[in-house]
Amino acid sequence: MASVLIAWVSDADIDATGPNKVAESRIHRVVADEFYANVILLSTQSKKAARSFRKWLSQEVGTPIELDRVKLNSELDFNEVYDATLGALEGARVRIDEEEIEWSFLLGSESPILDAVLIHLAQSHGAELLHWTPSEGLKVIDSRMDLGQIKPERTLSGTKPEADLEAGGPVLEKLSKHALELAKKQVPVLIHGEIGVGRELLAEAMHGASSRREAPFFVMDCDTAALEDLDHVLFAENGVLWTRATVFLESIHALPAALQARLTRVLRDGRIQSKSLRARIIASTDLAPEALLSAIRPDLFHLLAIGIVHVPPLRQRKEEILSIAELILRKLSEDFSRNFTLASGCEEVLATHNWPGNLRELEGTLRRASLLSGDEISIATLSASIIRAGAAPKAPIEVSDLQEYLDAIARDVIAQTMERVEGNKTQAARELGLNSYQTLTNWMKRLGVE
Template sequence: MTAQILLIDEDAAERRSMKAAIEAHGHAVHVADTAHAGIEVFRRYRDAIGVVLIDAASAEGLNPTLIPILADINPSVPVIVGTAEGATETALGAVRAGAFDFLVKPIAQERLIGAIESALKIHRTSLQGRTPRRARSGSVSFADVIAASAAMSRVVELGRRAAQSAIPVMLEGEAGVGKELVARAIHAASDRSSRPFVPVNCNTISPGQIDEVLFGSDAATGKLSEAEGGTLFIEEISELPPVGQMRLLEIVQSGEISRSGQQRSLKTNVRLILATNKDLIEEVKAGRFREDLYYRVNVFPITIPALRRRKEDIPHLIRAFVERFSLEQRLPRTLQVESSAMALLTSFDWPGNTRQLENAIFRAVVLAEGLNLRESDFPQIAAQVNASRGGSSGYELQPAIHEQSPIAKVQAALAERAAGIGGGHSSSSTGFGASASGNVIVSTDEAGNVRKLAEIEEELIRFALKFYRGQMSQVARKLGIGRSTLYRKLKDYGIDPDDPQKDAA
C-alpha cells in the first residue's frame, strides 16, 4: 500500500539516496532540508503523511523542539530518527521526545524499510481510532495513577490534599513521568471537575506566540479564557518568556486579565497547575525566571520521581498498558507478558520515563504476532540494556538478551556471595553459604549456636531485594508481609533498597 513519507535531512546526497530507496518500495516521499521547512510541509500534509524521518546525524544533532512540534500538529504520526554511530545522547533525546524508532547510520536498506513498515502499521492503527494516548484525555482519577511504590503513594496523597483547595500546584519531575496525568487527577478530584481542564505546553509554542496562545487577543480566545471556572495546566513553565511571566504574575496577584486594545481588565477564575522538568530555583538564580513569580506559583510543590527511582511500579504499569492497548486493538484476549520480557523491561532505566514505557508497550502490542509479548518484541530496549552491560558501544539492534531461570539466579547470587567469603561449607557472620548440594541461609554461627532470628530475617530481606531487583511489592508478597511492614523493617535494619548488600553485617 502506497504511503506518504516526510524526509527531513540537510544532506542532499543522503536525501536522494533515502528517497530513492523508499520510492523503490512504492511509497511517495516529501523532502525538506531544514527543520523549519519540514514543519511547514508537515502542517500542509498533516493528514496525508504516514511517517516522518528525521536526520539527526549532522553536527547540530537533533533539534530538541522538532519532535514535540510535530506531535502537536499530528500526534498519531510516528517519527523515526537517524543518528550517527555512538550518538547515545541524541538517541536518548529522541526517545524522550517520543520517537517511534531510531536508526544508526549507515542504515541498511532492509532496516530502513522495516522500520518504515512497522511505523506505518502503527499509523494505520491510529487512523482506525485507536491511537496511543500520549496524555490521557477525559476524566481521570487518582485510581488511574499507578502507585505501588512508596514514592508514588506519597504523590497521590499530596495530590488528594491539593485537590481540596484552589492554591497553585507545582508539579516537578523529568519529562515523561506523568505530570499531566497527576494534574488531571487533581482537577477531577476538585470542586472544579465539571469545568474545563485546559493544557498548554510552553515548549511546543514559539516564544512570539505564547502570549497570544495563553492570554488571547482581539482576534482569538486564549487558553486562560478557555479554562474559566476550571483548571489551566501550564507545562514546562520555565520556558515561558519574560513578558509571559510578567502577565502571569499580574493574573496571580490580581485575578484579572488584560488584553491589548482593551482598557478594562476582566476578572478571571482559573485554578493554576504548573509543571516543570527544570530546577526552578536555579532558573531564578540564573535570571531566567522571575523570583516574585516563583514564590507566587510554587505554593504547593509535588515532585514526581523518575521511573528508575520507583521500579516496583514498572510491572504494574506494564500490565495496565498491555491490558489497555490489547482492548484498543480489539484483540480476542489480553496479551500476556513472558517473565523474561518482564525482567528485561524492569531492568531498564527508562530515560523517557512512563511515556517511553507506554510507547514501547503500544508498539509491541500492535506489532505482536502471538499471544505473548517476548523479549524479541522489545528490540530497542534489549539493545540499550546490552549496551549498558558492555555488549555494545552504540545503539545498533542486538539479539535479545537471555535471562537466567529463577533457580539459576538463586544459585548465581549465592555462589557470588559464597565466593566473597571464601566459599566452602562455612559461613561468615553474613550467614550465607553454598554447598555442592544446595543453597541455604545458615542457621548456626561458627560456634555451633543457633543464630538470632533478626540476623536471619535481615539476610533474607537483603537477599529478596537483590533477587527481585528491588521490586518492593513482589518482595513483600514473596516474604508474606505487607509493604508497610517491609518498609519499617528496612528502616529498622538500615537496608538501602537500591543497594541491599550495602552495610551488610
Template sequence: MERHAVTSSVIKQWDEKLLLKILNKIQDVVLVIDTDTTIVYANEAYARILGVPIHKVLGRKLSDIEPEAAVIRAMREGKPSSGRDYIHSLGIHVAGHVFPLLEGDKIIGGVAVFNNISEIVRLNAELQRTKGVADYFKEQLNRVEPLPLSFQEYIGQNSRLKEVLHLAAKVAKTDSTVLILGESGVGKEVLAKAIHHASRRKDKPMIKVNCAAIPDDLLESELFGFEEGAFTGAKRGGKLGKFELAHEGTIFLDEIGDMSLSMQAKLLRVLQEKEIERIGGTRPIKVDFRVIAATNKDLAQMVKEGTFRQDLYYRLNIVPLYLPPLRERKDDIKALAQHFLQQFSKEVGHELILSPQVEWVLYHYDWPGNIRELRNVLEHASIVAAGPVIELQHLPSYLVSGQAQEKMPTDIYNLKESVKRLEKELILAALAQTNNNRSQAIKLLGISRRTFYEKLRQYDIVLGEEDS
C-alpha cells in the first residue's frame, strides 16, 4: 500500500490501490481530513501544485495549519460549497469544491478538491487595474482641460521659478516624495505632471486625487478601494482604489491639507508600509507608487495648530517645491499672455494681440487667482473682442477701474518708449530660448557683443547662471 493513506477506514467498498491510482490521476488537489481535521489523504497533485511534500502534512491537523480552511467549515456545518478561497499559510489563491464525508448520516470527515488559481487572480487583478486606469483616463479625457506643459515648454523665465524647475527636474529622476506648495492657480498640477513625465514611471499612469473634493466618508474607499459586499450599495465585484490604479506609476494627492486627521493616519500607514487593504478585505495588497502631494495651505502652521499630523508632514516634506504667485513673477505675465492668446486665436479664427494699455493693466494687477485667473481673463477678452486687438473695454470690468486708468502713464503709446520695451522683451526672450547662453542669444538677436552688453546695462537685465 502506498504511504499516502494513514487510514483506510474511509475507503471500504473499492479496491484501495485502484482508487488511489484514480485519485492520483486527477489534476486537481484532493485532500481528505477526519473529524478532528487530521489530514488522512493527499494525492500527488498536492505536492506538484502546492510545492509541499505529502509526507510533511499527513497526520497533521489542518486546523493547526489553516484554521479557516473551507473544508473544515464544510465538515462542521455539514454543507458542501464551491468557490474561491485563500490559503494563508502558503499565500496562494485556490478554487474548487469542499464537502463533508458521510457514513450514513454520520459525518466522518471532509474532502477538498481544488486547484491553484493564483496566476489567474494575478492576471485578473492586472486586467482590473488596466481597466480601472483606462476608465480613469476616459473620465479625464471627457474633461475639457488645457494640455499640461513639459519642463521644456513651461512658460516662465522668472529667476525664482527657474530655480524651482531646476530642482523639480532633478527630483523627477528619483522616487522621492514631492510636496508642491503654492497658492491656488499657480500651476501645481502642471508641475506634478511635468515631474511624472520626466520620471522613470512616465510610461505608467499618474492618478490624481483631489482630497478637498471628496467627502471624508468616501475618501477611504476612493483611495483604497473596496471588496464586493463591503457595504450597502457596494459595486458588484468591488472596486480598485486610486493607489492600486497608480501601481508602478505616480499618485498625485492634490489639496492634501484638506484631509481629515483620521484619513491622515491611514494615509501615513500606506506610505510607510507600501501596502493597502481594501474596505471589506482581509489581506494587505502590496503597491508600488511614487507620491506627489500639493496644497495651498501652510502645513507647518497646521502642524503647530494640531490640524495636520507632524509625522505625515515629515513623510511628505522630503523635497518641497514652492511655486511663487504670479504677482511675484510679473516678468512672466507677457509670455504667459502670449501663450494663452495663441491657444484662443485658434478658437476664434484670427490673430489676437494686446494693446499697450491692456499690457500695462495686466502687468500692474496683483492676480489673486494667479495663472488660472490670467487665462480666464484672456479667454473672456478673446470672446468679447470683435477684432484682433484686445483693448481695455474687452477686459472684465473689475480689472479696469477708474483708479487703474488714472495711474496709467500718458506716454504708453510713445514710439520711443515702446521700442525700448520691445528691445528688452526680445533680449529676455532670446536669453530664455538659449538657456542664458550669451553667444547663442547674441546670434539670435543679430547684434554685436558690445551692443548686447550695452543693452543689458541700459535695461538693468541681470544675467543668471549660463547653462551649457
C-alpha cells in the first residue's frame, strides 16, 4: 500500500520559498513532518512559479514530488474543478504501481471551491483530510464533516458562526433564534439595518448554520462593484448562481436595473436557459423595507423578502454592548497574543455612548484602546478612544521623539477625562489610576493641560 498526499499549491506556499518569506508553506510543513511514498502537487500558478516551488520542496524533503499543472477557466466553477481534480487522482492511480493507495488530501488552499472538491472526493476515495495552521499544527479532519469547521471564519469571536449568533442579551437572542430558523430553510432572506450593525456577519453566521456551510460564502457589494463584474460573476456560464454557494448581495438597493430584471427572472423561474439556480440568495440594505420597496423592482423585493431579519442598532441594545465588546476583545487577544480586559467602570462608558457607527465603531474604538493599553483597558483610555461626532480632527503626530509622542497621548487622555467628569480632579485622578488629585495637577501643569 502506498501513502499519497494530494495538495493544491496556494500563493502563500509559493511566497514561502522567497528570500523575504513572512509565512511558512503548509505543504512543506506537512511533508517534512509526515511520511508519504508520493506527494502530488496540483497547481494553477504559472509554469515557472509551480516548477520553482516543486524544485524547492524537493530540495527540502526526501519525498518524491510530482507536479500536475491544471488549467482552469475559473476556480469558482465547481464542476470544472471537480473534473480536473478527479482526473489528477485517476492519473496518479495509473502512475503509482500499487494495488491499494492510502490517500491524504491537504486542505487550506485559500480557495473554498478547491477545498470543497477535495472534501467531496475524500468520501468516495476513503481519503484522510488534513488541515495545517501555524497556531494549531496538523489536524486530521473527518471527511464526513462540513467545510465550515475548517474554513477561515470572519466572525467576531473566531469560533463557529452560530456561536456569535447565540452570544449577547435578549434582543440578540430573539434575533438569533429567528435567524437560525431561517438559516435552516432554503429561502431567500433580506437583512436590513443601519450601516455597521453587522449585516454581513449575520449572513455569514446563517450560512455557517445552514446545510450549505460546506460551500463558499460569496460576497458581492452592489454599490461598489462595476455592472460588468456583477453580471459576469452572477450570470456567466460559470457564474456563482449556478453553484451551491450562499451569495450575499450587500446594498441590494444599488443593484443596476438591468441586473434586477435578470435576478428577478432567475428567482421566479429558477433558471435562465439551460442554467438552474442552485445558490441561496441573502440580500442586505440599510434601507427600511418600505423604502427598499420603492428603490428596487417590487417583484424582486417580494422574491427576496421571503425571510426578513432586522438587525437593530447598538443604541437599542445597550444591555448587550458589554458582551459584544468582550467578544471583540477576545478576538483581539487572539490576534495580538494578549489578554485584553476592561477595567471596572468601562461598562458605563460603553453604555452612555450612542455608537452611531454601530459594530464597526465599537470594534474600531476597542482596537484603538488596545494599542494604548496594557492588558487592562482603563476607563480613561476607553473614553479617549471614542471618536465623537463634531470633534475637530487632530493633526497627525510626527513621532520623531518618543517622549513627545507619549506626552501627546497623555495630554489627550487627561483633557478628555477632565471634560467628562466636569473638572472633578479627585474623580479624574481615580479613573486615571493616579495616587491623588495633586499628582494629577502636577501632570496637568507639566503637560500644559488647563
